[in-house]
Amino acid sequence: MKPFAYARPGSVAEAVRDVAAEPNAVFLGGGTNLVDHLKLGVARPDLVVDVRTLTSREIGDLPDGGLRLGAASTNSEVAADRRVRERYPVLAEALLAGATGQLRNLATTGGNPLQRTRCVYFQDVTTPCNKREPGSGCSAVGGYTRYHAVLGVPAALPDASAPETCTATHPSDMAVALAALDAQVQVLGPAGARTVPFVDLHRLPGDDPSRDTVLEHGELITAIDLPPLPVGARSAYRKVRDRASYAFALVSVAAVVAGDDVRIALGGVAHKPWRATRAEEVLRDGALTGDAVRHAMDVELTAAQPQPGIDGGNGFKIPLVTRTVVATLRDLEATA
Amino acid sequence: MDADITLRVDGETRRLTVDTRTSLLDALRERLGNTSPKKGCDHGQCGACTILLNGDRALSCLALAVAHDGAEVTTADGLAPQGELHPVQQAFLDHDAFQCGYCTPGQVCSAVGVLDEVRRGWPSAASADLTADPELTDAEVSERMSGNLCRCGAYANITPAVQQAGGVQA
Numbered sequence: 001m002k003p004f005a006y007a008r009p010g011s012v013a014e015a016v017r018d019v020a021a022e023p024n025a026v027f028l029g030g031g032t033n034l035v036d037h038l039k040l041g042v043a044r045p046d047l048v049v050d051v052r053t054l055t056s057r058e059i060g061d062l063p064d065g066g067l068r069l070g071a072a073s074t075n076s077e078v079a080a081d082r083r084v085r086e087r088y089p090v091l092a093e094a095l096l097a098g099a100t101g102q103l104r105n106l107a108t109t110g111g112n113p114l115q116r117t118r119c120v121y122f123q124d125v126t127t128p129c130n131k132r133e134p135g136s137g138c139s140a141v142g143g144y145t146r147y148h149a150v151l152g153v154p155a156a157l158p159d160a161s162a163p164e165t166c167t168a169t170h171p172s173d174m175a176v177a178l179a180a181l182d183a184q185v186q187v188l189g190p191a192g193a194r195t196v197p198f199v200d201l202h203r204l205p206g207d208d209p210s211r212d213t214v215l216e217h218g219e220l221i222t223a224i225d226l227p228p229l230p231v232g233a234r235s236a237y238r239k240v241r242d243r244a245s246y247a248f249a250l251v252s253v254a255a256v257v258a259g260d261d262v263r264i265a266l267g268g269v270a271h272k273p274w275r276a277t278r279a280e281e282v283l284r285d286g287a288l289t290g291d292a293v294r295h296a297m298d299v300e301l302t303a304a305q306p307q308p309g310i311d312g313g314n315g316f317k318i319p320l321v322t323r324t325v326v327a328t329l330r331d332l333e334a335t336a
Numbered sequence: 337m338d339a340d341i342t343l344r345v346d347g348e349t350r351r352l353t354v355d356t357r358t359s360l361l362d363a364l365r366e367r368l369g370n371t372s373p374k375k376g377c378d379h380g381q382c383g384a385c386t387i388l389l390n391g392d393r394a395l396s397c398l399a400l401a402v403a404h405d406g407a408e409v410t411t412a413d414g415l416a417p418q419g420e421l422h423p424v425q426q427a428f429l430d431h432d433a434f435q436c437g438y439c440t441p442g443q444v445c446s447a448v449g450v451l452d453e454v455r456r457g458w459p460s461a462a463s464a465d466l467t468a469d470p471e472l473t474d475a476e477v478s479e480r481m482s483g484n485l486c487r488c489g490a491y492a493n494i495t496p497a498v499q500q501a502g503g504v505q506a
Contacts, residue, residue, distance in 0.1 A: 005337050006356040006402050028403060035359070035398045036379050048356070050403050076392070080458040085466045096461040100483025101453065102446060103380060105392040106399065245461065245482035 001038050008050040012188060012222060015049050020190040020218030022047045027220055029111030030074065032103050037116070041125045042132060055110060055222050059083070065228035068186075071110030071221050075174065076101070078109060088226055090235035090254050094177035097239040100246050110221040113175045113185075113201060116212060117168035117271075118248055120144055130166050130209040138165035138209075145309030147248060150317050151270040152204045153305045166209030167307055169268055170202055171248050176267035177237055179275050180254035183226055189219035198224070202272030209271075233258035234335060238328040239267070240320060251321040253328045257336075260285045262329070269304075269321055276300045279325070288329045297322040341405040345370060346414025354401045361385045361396035364411065372413035372441045376485070383484035386442035386449075387411050393449025395483075412441035415448065424448050424501040431497040435488035443484045447498045450480045454502065472502045 009015045019025040025047035028034055037043035056070030059081050067088070069078055078084055079095035099107065121127045121139035128137035140148055141160035148167040158165045175198075183198040201213050215221075229235070235256040241247040252267035262283045264276040279296035286292055301322065306315030337356045342349060345368060352367050361378070364370045364387070376384030378397045385397040388410040396409075415422035424447045427433070434440045454476075459466045462479035470476055477495045486494065 001357045003337055004356060006339060006400070008403075028400070031400060031403060032380060032395070032398045035400060038357070039378065048400075052403065076453075076458070080453075080456070082467075085459065089466055092459065092466055093461070096459060096463075100383070101449060101460075101480055102383060102386050102393045102395050102483050103398075105389075105394050105449075245479050 002041075002044045004038075004045050005047045006050065007047065008053065012051065012054045012220065015051050015054055016188055016190060016218055016220050018047070018049050019220070023217065025049055027051050029072070029108040029114075030106040031111075032099075032107045033111070033115040037123075040123055042116075042123060051110075051220060052108065055220070062225060062228075067226045069109040069224045069226070071108060071223055073109045075099070075104035075107040075109070075112055079104065087229065088177075088181060088235065090180060090237045090256060091174070091177040091226070093237035094173040094239075094252075094254060097237060097249075097252070098173035109224055112172055113178065113198075113224075114213065114215075114221070115172055118147065118171045119168040122168060130163055130205075131168060131212075132210070134208065134210045135163045137161050137163075138167070140167050140307075140309075141165060143309060144311050145307040145314045146311045147250070147268070148307050148309075148314055149270045150304045150306055150314060151266070151274050151301070152272070153307070155303075155305065158307065164205060164207050164209065166205040166271065168205075168209075168271060170212070170270070170272050172273070173237070173239060173249065173252060173267060175202070175273045176252055176265045177235075177254040178224065178226075179273035180235070180256050180263045180265035181226055181229075182263070183224050185221055186223040186225065187215065187219050188222050189216060193222075199273075199275050204271050212271075229256065230258040230261075234332050236328055236332050238324055238331075240324055251317055251324055253321070253324045255325070255328045255332060257288070257329070257332050262288065264325060266321055266325075269317055276325070278302075288333050290326050290330065293326045293329050294322060297325055339402045339405075341402055343368075343401070343404070343406075344408045346409070346411055347417065356400070356402050358401045359397050360387070360389075360399040360401045360404055360407075360409070363401035364396060364409070370411055370413060372411035373445075374438055374441060376439065376442075381485075382439070382442075383446060384439050384442040386445045386484065388445055388449060391452070393446050410445070412444045415444065422448065424451070424498070427497040427501040428494070430500065431493045432490075433493040433497040434486070434490050439484060439486045439488075443481070443486065443494060446481060446484045447494075447501060450477070450498060451502045453480070472499050472504045
């Protein structure tokens with residue numbers, strides 16, 4: 001492992017200044033992803049700035065009836081919080097569907113959405129990867145694609161040698177729920193504080209697959225706000241994976257139904273948590289019958305691009321994600 | 337680069353100087369001579385290194401020692417301070433919940449954490465009702481212990497051991 005300096009400054013503002021001043025500096029939260037990347041050589045920082053004990057660990061009520069999750073609150077604490085369980089079950093279920101007890105006790109609200117893809121090539125420094133080493137190419141093209149994207153992949157790609165190619169998926173379960181909840185991300189940076197809608201936090205690969213989010217260097221998540229849901233709103237998270245527990249999603253669905261409004265976010269299918277806005281539009285004001293939901297998902301998946309691969313490819317995700325949305329909404333309707 | 341830290345390990349205050357790259361696991365094993373937590377995968381995938389960190393179960397391989405200066409660490413060794421077995425340890429013996437034993441200290445620490453989480457009413461992915469008090473069913477124990485792999489495959493005995501320690505009548 002490459003040597004690095006470690007700092008735990010006296011305040012969040014100081015931590016932001018420290019990272020902003022050193023181009024090769026990173027923030028450390030719970031460390032469950034970063035420490036692994038230090039060992040693998042995926043992350044090679046000169047300076048690690050520990051913010052775990054600087055940002056708030058509180059889960060507090062907001063004046064509008066929502067909740068503010070301090071960046072240092074752990075995934076366990078958020079999943080166990082009574083208000084989260086009662087008012088935002090989709091978030092508690094997503095958190096509990098991810099990782100394991102001893103990881104959730106370390107992992108934080110601020111860090112979870114910033115965890116990086118588990119693409120095997122990204123994590124293997126001996127292989128080309130545009131995300132890890134911009135311009136080196138993409139080893140996933142024609143390789144192992146079972147866990148890779150089918151949405152948000154431009155038709156001209158993938159091309160193994162193009163610097164834009166990246167078919168990696170975002171691995172977080174929590175992030176899919178936060179996208180469906182229209183959460184707001186509180187960010188502190190060298191230029192001051194700003195609020196980023198959660199659905200805009202993550203980006204598609206575009207012309208720079210190395211960037212997972214819109215955060216600039218030195219910008220730190222200090223809290224995530226959950227807006228209040230209308231009275232009577234119901235929500236749920238459903239995850240499909242290769243094992244019963246402790247595995248990343250092949251596909252996952254976070255759904256919120258509030259009156260005539262339905263919100264659907266998909267995991268395991270794109271470079272970012274994917275809000276199925278086209279399907280939502282089709283379903284607005286209509287009955288959530290199985291046929292209606294299947295039709296809405298057909299519309300959503302018009303541009304889907306299955307990736308061939310030596311493992312049989314990932315075309316199975318297209319019918320699977322539709323069925324998972326149908327099942328999630330069916331169960332939510334059954335509890336209405 | 338070095339850093340001076342203090343850890344409270346199994347009730348004893350230990351001061352040491354560590355390279356900033358040192359994991360809590362390596363600090364315990366290589367520097368403090370506590371080989372109770374095991375190094376299985378060293379990437380957070382197997383659970384053999386599980387300890388109680390300020391009372392909560394955590395993976396010591398993914399924690400930097402320097403980031404946990406001042407922490408209270410309990411290993412499986414520290415659960416039996418005067419040689420008297422912890423109820424979870426006794427239950428593992430009673431149920432023959434291991435074969436080679438390599439994963440056992442991690443399993444035991446994890447189980448102690450699980451029972452505490454259940455006492456606090458924390459739900460799991462196996463809980464049908466997120467807001468109800470969880471019960472130690474087979475499905476709940478399997479889900480909650482899923483971060484501890486046992487390549488001998490002693491799971492069928494680990495589950496009843498955890499249930500016994502949790503007060504479930506066989």
